[in-house]
Amino acid sequence: MGLSRIVYASREKEHFGLLEIQGLLKEARSFNGKSGITGVLLYDQGLFFQVLEGESEAITLLYQKIAKDPRHEQVTTVIQEPIESRYFGNWSMAFVSSYGEGIGKVSGLKSFFDAGHNLLQLSPVQANLLIQEIAGGQWTVL
Numbered sequence: 001m002g003l004s005r006i007v008y009a010s011r012e013k014e015h016f017g018l019l020e021i022q023g024l025l026k027e028a029r030s031f032n033g034k035s036g037i038t039g040v041l042l043y044d045q046g047l048f049f050q051v052l053e054g055e056s057e058a059i060t061l062l063y064q065k066i067a068k069d070p071r072h073e074q075v076t077t078v079i080q081e082p083i084e085s086r087y088f089g090n091w092s093m094a095f096v097s098s099y100g101e102g103i104g105k106v107s108g109l110k111s112f113f114d115a116g117h118n119l120l121q122l123s124p125v126q127a128n129l130l131i132q133e134i135a136g137g138q139w140t141v142l
C-alpha cells in the first residue's frame with residue numbers, strides 16, 4: 001500500500017474552546033502516532049481544515065470515523081490523492097490556530113477570503129497554497 005493524503009474542511013457543531021481542542025489533539029495524537037498517521041489541524045472561527053497523511057487504508061479508515069464524528073458537520077473532502085512524501089512527517093497531528101496568524105494573509109488567498117469565502121469553499125489548488133504556507137514554518141505550530 002502506498003502513501004496518500006486526505007484534506008478536508010468542516011464546521012464545528014458545538015463550540016471548540018482551548019480545552020476541547022486540547023482534548024481532541026490528545027486523542028488524535030495518541031491514535032495517529034500508533035497508526036503512522038501524520039498531518040495538521042487548523043481551526044479558524046468555527047471551521048476545521050485538516051490534512052491526514054499515511055498509508056491509504058489507514059487514513060481512509062480514520063477519515064470515515066472522523067466524518068461520522070457528531071462534533072462537526074459539513075465534512076467536505078478537498079483533496080484525496082497518493083503522495084510521494086509527507087509534508088508533516090514530524091507531527092502526529094500538528095495544530096495551528098489562525099488567531100494572530102490570519103489565514104487571510106496567505107498570499108494567493110487574500111482576495112478569496114476578503115470576498116467572504118471560507119475554508120469550506122477552498123479548491124484543491126487553494127488548499128495546497130494553505131498547506132505549503134503552514135508547512136513552510138511561518139506559523140506557530142503547537
Ligand SMILES: Cc1cc2nc3c(=O)[nH]c(=O)nc-3n(C[C@H](O)[C@H](O)[C@H](O)COP(=O)(O)O)c2cc1C
Pocket residue numbers: 010024027028029031032041048050062065066067069071072093
Ligand atoms: C475536527 C476533528 C479532527 C479529528 N482528527 C482526528 C485525528 O487526526 N485522529 C484521530 O484518531 N481522531 C481524530 N478525531 C476524532 C475522531 O473523530 C474519533 O472521535 C476518534 O477517532 C475516536 O473514535 P472511536 O471512539 O470510534 O475510536 C477528530 C475529530 C474531529 C472533530
